[in-house]
Amino acid sequence: MRKTGFVWNELYMWHDTGHYAGVLQPDPAAFIEPDEHSENPKTKRRFKNLLDATGFIRELETIDARPATGEEVLRIHGSAYIERLKGLSREGGGEAGRSTPFGKGGYDIALLSAGGCLAMAEAIMSGKVDNGYVLNRPPGHHATRDEAMGFCLLANGSITASALIKDHGLSRVAIVDWDVHHGNGAEGIFWEDPSVLTLSIHQDNCFPPNSGPVDAIGEGAGKGFNVNVPVPPGSGKGAYMAAFERVILPALRAYRPEFIIVASGFDGAGHDPLGRNMLYSAVYGDMTRMLMPVADELCGGRIMMTHEGGYSPSIVPYCGLRVLEALSEKQSGVADPFEFALAHVGYQDLQVHQDAVITKAEEVVKLLQDACR
Numbered sequence: 001m002r003k004t005g006f007v008w009n010e011l012y013m014w015h016d017t018g019h020y021a022g023v024l025q026p027d028p029a030a031f032i033e034p035d036e037h038s039e040n041p042k043t044k045r046r047f048k049n050l051l052d053a054t055g056f057i058r059e060l061e062t063i064d065a066r067p068a069t070g071e072e073v074l075r076i077h078g079s080a081y082i083e084r085l086k087g088l089s090r091e092g093g094g095e096a097g098r099s100t101p102f103g104k105g106g107y108d109i110a111l112l113s114a115g116g117c118l119a120m121a122e123a124i125m126s127g128k129v130d131n132g133y134v135l136n137r138p139p140g141h142h143a144t145r146d147e148a149m150g151f152c153l154l155a156n157g158s159i160t161a162s163a164l165i166k167d168h169g170l171s172r173v174a175i176v177d178w179d180v181h182h183g184n185g186a187e188g189i190f191w192e193d194p195s196v197l198t199l200s201i202h203q204d205n206c207f208p209p210n211s212g213p214v215d216a217i218g219e220g221a222g223k224g225f226n227v228n229v230p231v232p233p234g235s236g237k238g239a240y241m242a243a244f245e246r247v248i249l250p251a252l253r254a255y256r257p258e259f260i261i262v263a264s265g266f267d268g269a270g271h272d273p274l275g276r277n278m279l280y281s282a283v284y285g286d287m288t289r290m291l292m293p294v295a296d297e298l299c300g301g302r303i304m305m306t307h308e309g310g311y312s313p314s315i316v317p318y319c320g321l322r323v324l325e326a327l328s329e330k331q332s333g334v335a336d337p338f339e340f341a342l343a344h345v346g347y348q349d350l351q352v353h354q355d356a357v358i359t360k361a362e363e364v365v366k367l368l369q370d371a372c373r
Contacts, residue, residue, distance in 0.1 A: 016103030097148030179265025266310030
């Protein structure tokens with residue numbers, strides 16, 4: 001059994017995305033009734049509540065979040081962008097970028113979100129825990145150097161990868177992104193930087209639009225160190241297992257990272273309102289268990305998850321529980337009441353058109369293998 005760290009802070013739930021209708025601004029003239037923004041606290045709080053209700057939280061080692069420092073943030077983000085976020089945060093909030101509203105004080109919560117990831121990385125590097133999960137908010141995988149996007153203010157995973165390299169002396173970090181939306185933030189930030197391998201398996205052309213094709217592989221020194229697997233809408237367990245076996249795991253073994261960060265979004269699960277894939281909770285546990293022996297082999301088991309998307313309040317808590325069971329190698333004994341129905345939806349097996357995409361991504365892995373020789 002592993003000692004698994006867990007970061008949670010109540011202030012993460014106080015990040016205010018305002019009244020929307022999904023991701024649309026309410027407009028009575030257009031008959032759009034105000035409701036919750038899609039990125040609201042519900043799914044994350046219910047994830048934590050399930051851990052509390054089942055008692056599984058007692059199997060985890062609590063790691064306290066801390067705010068990220070200005071220096072840590074400015075390694076990744078431009079100063080003008082950060083000053084704009086600070087100003088909006090002081091003045092009551094506003095629209096930080098594409099589909100990224102936030103309220104008063106939101107920048108401080110974003111610092112705590114990024115800092116929770118940094119605190120987890122520090123705990124793993126010091127040996128306090130073996131691995132860990134950061135249930136943080138706001139998310140980060142869409143944030144670019146100079147733009148907020150897709151509910152993300154600060155690039156949490158990228159900030160953590162940078163700190164591992166600059167503060168802990170690592171030379172190779174991998175980011176594996178299984179959110180249903182493309183991990184464009186880390187891709188762009190490390191586009192020419194081979195010190196971070198970026199791997200994204202996502203629904204093809206979902207969000208951002210026209211982002212994350214197979215042939216986007218990095219440039220310059222980073223050529224070959226960005227791998228995308230844009231699976232078609234409707235992809236289920238078969239496609240994800242094949243992508244892991246044939247692309248993600250071989251890429252990691254070629255690169256030999258010293259630390260693995262997973263951008264853990266659960267919006268690839270069935271019933272999610274912002275994705276069209278068909279995963280269920282057990283698949284997220286399976287993907288975690290596939291990564292762990294590779295992490296053991298390559299980097300002493302050092303692997304951590306940063307929470308990203310997932311907008312079904314029913315499904316997300318069970319997906320998170322399965323990941324934590326896999327990380328800790330402990331069982332909660334709690335059944336997922338939604339699993340049977342989702343697992344038996346048609347076309348869960350690998351389909352021909354999905355296989356074709358994975359085959360193309362395998363060619364990129366060959367480039368990576370050549371670059372790492």
